Amino acid sequence: MMAWLGDHALIILAGYAVVIPVLLGLVWLSLRRARIVRQQMREAETDG
Amino acid sequence: MSIWEYANPVKFSRTVTPVLPWVFGAAAVTLGVGLVWGFFYSPPDFRMGQTVKFIYIHVPTATMAINVWMMMVLTSCIWIVRRHHVSALAAKAAAPVGAVLTFLALVTGGLWGQVTWGSYWEFDPLLTSFLVLFLFYLGYIALWEAIPDPDTAADLTSVLCLVGSVFALLSRYAVYIWSNSQHQPPSLSLDAEENVANAFWLPLVVCLAGMFLLVVALILLRTRTEIEVRRTRALQMKARRAEV
Numbered sequence: 001m002m003a004w005l006g007d008h009a010l011i012i013l014a015g016y017a018v019v020i021p022v023l024l025g026l027v028w029l030s031l032r033r034a035r036i037v038r039q040q041m042r043e044a045e046t047d048g
Numbered sequence: 049m050s051i052w053e054y055a056n057p058v059k060f061s062r063t064v065t066p067v068l069p070w071v072f073g074a075a076a077v078t079l080g081v082g083l084v085w086g087f088f089y090s091p092p093d094f095r096m097g098q099t100v101k102f103i104y105i106h107v108p109t110a111t112m113a114i115n116v117w118m119m120m121v122l123t124s125c126i127w128i129v130r131r132h133h134v135s136a137l138a139a140k141a142a143a144p145v146g147a148v149l150t151f152l153a154l155v156t157g158g159l160w161g162q163v164t165w166g167s168y169w170e171f172d173p174l175l176t177s178f179l180v181l182f183l184f185y186l187g188y189i190a191l192w193e194a195i196p197d198p199d200t201a202a203d204l205t206s207v208l209c210l211v212g213s214v215f216a217l218l219s220r221y222a223v224y225i226w227s228n229s230q231h232q233p234p235s236l237s238l239d240a241e242e243n244v245a246n247a248f249w250l251p252l253v254v255c256l257a258g259m260f261l262l263v264v265a266l267i268l269l270r271t272r273t274e275i276e277v278r279r280t281r282a283l284q285m286k287a288r289r290a291e292v
Contacts, residue, residue, distance in 0.1 A: 010099065019105045
């Protein structure tokens with residue numbers, strides 16, 4: 001893959017290596033926060 | 049049926065919940081196809097060589113970073129005029145998404161610039177406007193957190209959003225205003241002759257569509273979460289008052 005990508009292989013791969021994990025991380029954190037908040041809302045509804 | 053029905057938080061949440069998995073799924077498929085197509089199957093450019101592959105990550109993140117701010121401007125205007133809380137919460141929910149996209153566009157742009165221009169950064173009108181837009185995103189998020197009263201926070205952040213729209217528009221149109229800009233002209237245009245070649249344009253459009261779907265999914269999810277945060281706080285306050 002490095003030969004096929006040419007002289008700037010590392011820098012191209014670095015770009016993709018930053019973007020894909022950051023986007024996946026954003027999705028994961030958003031889903032996690034949604035799950036936690038939903039659980040807190042259900043507990044508040046039960047306590048009420 | 050009117051779009052203003054979705055200003056009702058309950059109706060908004062009930063509508064969004066079944067739709068979300070489909071939008072996330074469509075985003076994953078579209079973005080996956082676009083990135084694989086662009087990275088593995090698109091040819092090298094005659095001038096940039098394989099570094100043209102940055103186009104599939106840089107252009108979608110930069111485009112959506114600007115579009116998210118313009119969406120925040122629209123929802124802020126709706127809050128100012130009609131005082132719909134869902135609208136203010138949508139703007140609040142979108143800000144971290146836009147900030148992340150702006151950051152990614154700056155990083156990928158810097159890497160691409162190092163290869164193409166020989167430097168990671170230039171104080172070029174477009175790049176500088178984009179950096180200021182990133183700072184506006186951070187300021188917007190900080191301002192929401194700094195003000196305890198949600199309605200006051202929504203008012204002030206709406207004004208900040210309107211002011212920041214100047215930099216969003218400058219980021220989009222700087223290449224047309226300043227002819228000596230370092231940044232290359234836009235890759236996409238309504239004029240087909242100005243577009244990049246089809247070999248790059250087609251996977252790029254697929255990546256753009258995928259990024260758009262991902263942003264929509266994230267904003268819908270995060271807006272629903274903000275609505276539930278408000279509801280939880282209201283229920284907790286009600287429980288505390290009942291105890292007293």
